[in-house]
Amino acid sequence: MFLKYIKKLFVIVLIVVSIVILGGVGGVLISAYIPNMTSIPALKDFGVFKKLTERVTIINKTEQVVIREDDSVEKIASQPATAVVNIVVSTDDTKVVKTEATTMTGVLLTNDGLIATYSEIPFTGIGFRYEVLLFDGTSHRADFFGYDAFTNLLFLRLNDGTNTPSIAFANSDDARVGKKLIALGNSFAEYQNRLSVGILRNINHTFSLSGKTVSSSEKLEGVFEVDFDVSKDFIGGSVIGFNGEMVGLIGALTIDNVTHIFLIPSNVVRESLSRATEGTLSKRPMLGIYYLSLTKTLALKMNVPRDHGALIYSSSGKTGLALLADSSAMKAGLQVGDIIESMDGTEITPENPLSLLLSRHNSGDAIDLLILRGGEEKKVKVQL
Incomplete structure (x- = not known):
């Protein structure tokens, strides 16, 4: 009798649970699909669909995500711009300044007024006067500080000890x-x-x-x-x-x-x-050659056996146009057509060109070059 009662109770509970589950699933299906079914012309006029959709609220929410970049160039440049100066160069024997020829832009590199500008003309300081206008409009005299023939950079320094802004260097x-x-x-x-x-x-x-x-x-x-x-x-x-x-x-x-x-x-x-x-700008080394930096493309074009290195080159093939007379290169026996593959064990590539490797030395240094000549490699010592 008792077992019969338990079985009956179990059946009732099972029926109730099934109804709950099926009801929940049905509710999900109705909420998900009924709104879409009402868009079907053949169904939208049925009363049951009208009643069901009256209780369905569809919320369309659009979120706008804005990624902003501070594109105010003036704001970004405001601080670095204070390190940009106007340089006016004149000569001691005339008060007339030719604006186009002698007015340049420069950059303050240090807080004690050291300025760099680009100039193919050395303006070595002999016979020249330098006036510098700072960002605040004040005018200051400057002295010649140095000229780097390797980079064509001219250096000046304010001579009144003014504390100045300076530019920050990136890598x-x-x-x-x-x-x-x-x-x-x-x-x-x-x-x-x-x-x-x-x-x-x-x-x-x-x-x-x-x-x-x-x-x-x-x-x-x-x-x-x-x-x-x-x-x-x-x-x-x-x-x-x-x-x-x-x-x-x-x-x-x-x-x-x-x-x-x-x-x-x-x-x-x-x-x-x-x-x-x-004070070592004057100690820049001199090798005395003209060359082509080899790349894979240039090597294929010129049919040379290496795709890197410095090819001592003259379009006419004449030695005098590729090697300077009495230069270190000529004294060491370098020739037109030689490919300089490395310097002091460092391979010469477009990223590490010959002139850049040389610039790290000083006049008077000795360097070891590995060259390719006539299909054979040989080492050459050169006194710069």
């Missing part, structure tokens, strides 16, 4: 194509900053400041190219990233009647600054 080795940049220049008619925005378009490892289609062992090789249009008012000014740090200093060079605007990478500027403050 240019971290620069990548596509990086957003801001160029800072001057408007010389009325002192104020000019701004131009663009991107790093290319890292040109084989562009040389030699001013020729071949590279020089005594001139920087490897610059940044940018996509924004800058006038001569920007030359000597700085280019910063969106973090306000200087990525490079603007230079210009005319080759075969075409003017090229480029950036001297900030790490190169920093190294040149170190030499200027140490």
Whole structure:
């Protein structure tokens, strides 16, 4: 009797649980599908669907996610712009200043008034006077501090001990194509900053400041190219990233009647600054060759056996056009057609060109070169 009662109770409980489960599932199905079924013309007029949809509330909520970039160029450039200066150069024997020829943009690199600008003309300090206009409009006299023929950088220093702002250096080795940049220049008619925005378009490892289609062992090789249009008012000014740090200093060079605007990478500027403050700019070494930095493409084009290194080169094949007379290279027996593969064990590549490796030495140093000549490698010691 008791077992019969238990079985009956179990059946009742099972029936109740089943009803609850089926009801819940049904509710989910109704709430999910009934609203959509009412959109079917054949069903929307049935009363049951009308009643059910009256109790269904559909909430359409649109969320707008905005990713904001602080694109206020003026705000980003406001602090670095205080390190951009206007340089006016005159001579001691005349009071007439030719504005276009002697007015330049410069950058304050240190807080004690050390300035760098780009100039193919050395302005060595003999017979020249320098007047510098700071960001606040004040005028200061400056003295010649040094000229780096390797980078075409001219250094001046304020001579009144004024405490100045200075630009922050970025690590240019971290620069990548596509990086957003801001160029800072001057408007010389009325002192104020000019701004131009663009991107790093290319890292040109084989562009040389030699001013020729071949590279020089005594001139920087490897610059940044940018996509924004800058006038001569920007030359000597700085280019910063969106973090306000200087990525490079603007230079210009005319080759075969075409003017090229480029950036001297900030790490190169920093190294040149170190030499200027140490007084070793005059100790830059001289090897005395013109060469082509080999790449895979150039090696295939010229049918040479190496895709890296420095090929001592003259389009005419004449030694006198590739090696300077009485130079260290000529005295060491280097020849046109030699491929310099390495220096002191460091392989020469587009990222580590010959001139850059040489720039780390001083006049009087001895270097060991590994060259390829006539299919055979040989070591050559050179006294710089």
